[in-house]
Amino acid sequence: MKTKTKYIVVLTEAGDEELITFPSTISHDVMALAVKRLKDKLIGNFTRQTRTVIAAGFVDSKHRCGGKSTSLSLTSRQDVDTALLAHQRTG
Numbered sequence: 439m440k441t442k443t444k445y446i447v448v449l450t451e452a453g454d455e456e457l458i459t460f461p462s463t464i465s466h467d468v469m470a471l472a473v474k475r476l477k478d479k480l481i482g483n484f485t486r487q488t489r490t491v492i493a494a495g496f497v498d499s500k501h502r503c504g505g506k507s508t509s510l511s512l513t514s515r516q517d518v519d520t521a522l523l524a525h526q527r528t529g
Contacts, residue, residue: 442496445503446470446510447519448489456489457522459497466494466507493519501527 445459446469460469470491477484494507495514503519506512 442498442505444469444507445495445497445519445523446473446491446507446512447493447515447522448473449492451488455492455522457503457519457526459523462496465509466512467509470494470510495519497523 442462443459444462444464444466445457446466447455447457448470449455458469458473473489474491475486475488478487491510491512493515494510494512495503495505495516497503501520501523502516503523504514504516506514
C-alpha cells in the first residue's frame with residue numbers, strides 16, 4: 439500500500455521558509471517538535487535556530503501539496519507549498 443509523504447513548512451529566525459518532508463509513520467506534531475530548535479552544525483560553535491511551523495499536510499505522488507495536519511491544527515497552503523517544494527527540489 440502506497441502512503442503519502444507528510445510535510446511541514448517552517449519559518450526560520452531569518453524569515454526563510456523551509457519545507458521538510460518525512461514518512462507518514464511519523465506524526466506532524468512529533469516532527470515539528472524535533473525541528474523546532476535544530477543546531478546549525480554539529481561541531482564547533484553551533485547555534486540553535488528557532489523554527490516556527492506555519493503549514494502542514496501531505497505530498498502526493500505528483501509532488502503536489504495538500505491536506506491538513508490534525509495534530510498541529512494546520513492546513514496546507516496547497517499551491518504555495520507545492521511551489522516551495524519544487525523550488526527546493528530543483529534549486
